Amino acid sequence: MVNTMSVTELQVIMLKKIATSEFTHLNGAEPACATDTQTWADAVIESNEDKGTFTSLMNAGLVKHSGYDTEKTVELSDQGFSVYMQVKGIQNYKTLLLAVNVINNGGHGIWTGSEIAGQYAFDEVKQLTNSTQLINELDMLKHLTILEIFGAIFDKFKAINEALRMKSQAITESSLVEFANE
Numbered sequence: 001m002v003n004t005m006s007v008t009e010l011q012v013i014m015l016k017k018i019a020t021s022e023f024t025h026l027n028g029a030e031p032a033c034a035t036d037t038q039t040w041a042d043a044v045i046e047s048n049e050d051k052g053t054f055t056s057l058m059n060a061g062l063v064k065h066s067g068y069d070t071e072k073t074v075e076l077s078d079q080g081f082s083v084y085m086q087v088k089g090i091q092n093y094k095t096l097l098l099a100v101n102v103i104n105n106g107g108h109g110i111w112t113g114s115e116i117a118g119q120y121a122f123d124e125v126k127q128l129t130n131s132t133q134l135i136n137e138l139d140m141l142k143h144l145t146i147l148e149i150f151g152a153i154f155d156k157f158k159a160i161n162e163a164l165r166m167k168s169q170a171i172t173e174s175s176l177v178e179f180a181n182e
Contacts, residue, residue, distance in 0.1 A: 006151030007083060009093045011062075014053045015084045017044045018063065018076055034081035041065060041072035086145055095120075100152040114154040117147055118162025125163075132170040140164075 007015075021039035022028040031037050045054050054074070057063040062080030067073050076084055090096060099120040103113035111119070121143035125135050140163040144156055 007060075007062075007087070007149055008053075008056075009097070010049070010053045011057055012087050012090065012093075014044070014050065014057060015062065015076060015080060016088060018074055019081070019084050019088070031076075031081070034076045034078050037081065037084075038073050038075040041067075041074045042070075044074060083149060086142065086149060090146065096146070096150060100147060100150045103147065103152040103154050112154075112158070113152075114156075114158035115162045117144055117152060117154040117156075117159035118164075119166060120147065121159065122163040122166040126170070132167060132174060135167050137164065 018039060019031050019037045020028050021037075021043050023039045023043045024031065024037060026036055045051055054063060054065075057080065058065065062077055062083060063074055064077050065072060065074045099116060102108050103116050103120075105113075107113045107116050118140075121140040122135070124143045125139045126132065129135050129139075137160060140160060141156075144154075144159050144163075147154070
């Protein structure tokens with residue numbers, strides 16, 4: 001299934017800004033659901049760029065607003081909260097956006113876009129995990145979903161196969177190094 005919705009870096013920043021606003025009833029703590037994200041509009045929409053970004057999120061159904069004048073509030077919709085939960089941990093947007101660009105332009109060199117997606121997912125999970133043995137398919141699928149959210153189009157089956165191939169290769173190489181050191 002191809003995800004037809006994609007979000008920009010500014011949209012992700014706005015989703016995070018709303019979700020973790022110090023003016024929610026959680027005082028900026030991590031929200032557990034969409035209703036935990038309600039905050040004052042003027043606390044998160046501070047510039048014309050913010051207004052444009054918020055409007056694009058509203059048109060996509062990812063945020064809601066209510067009230068008038070000084071009593072305006074904003075919050076994530078259920079769909080917006082789902083997107084927020086998937087992208088909240090993204091640290092390196094440049095790498096992510098570069099990967100999406102390479103994937104959507106047919107890959108690079110001998111690798112297809114789907115293989116690049118699998119390599120990206122494996123590398124991202126590997127950076128978060130101390131042991132290659134602990135890397136699992138669900139973690140890699142989360143990173144493939146993030147690629148889709150940012151507009152990458154690829155064969156998910158081929159991508160996860162590439163990620164699992166890379167995991168297997170890393171485990172084999174690690175075992176050979178351990179064996180050689182004995």
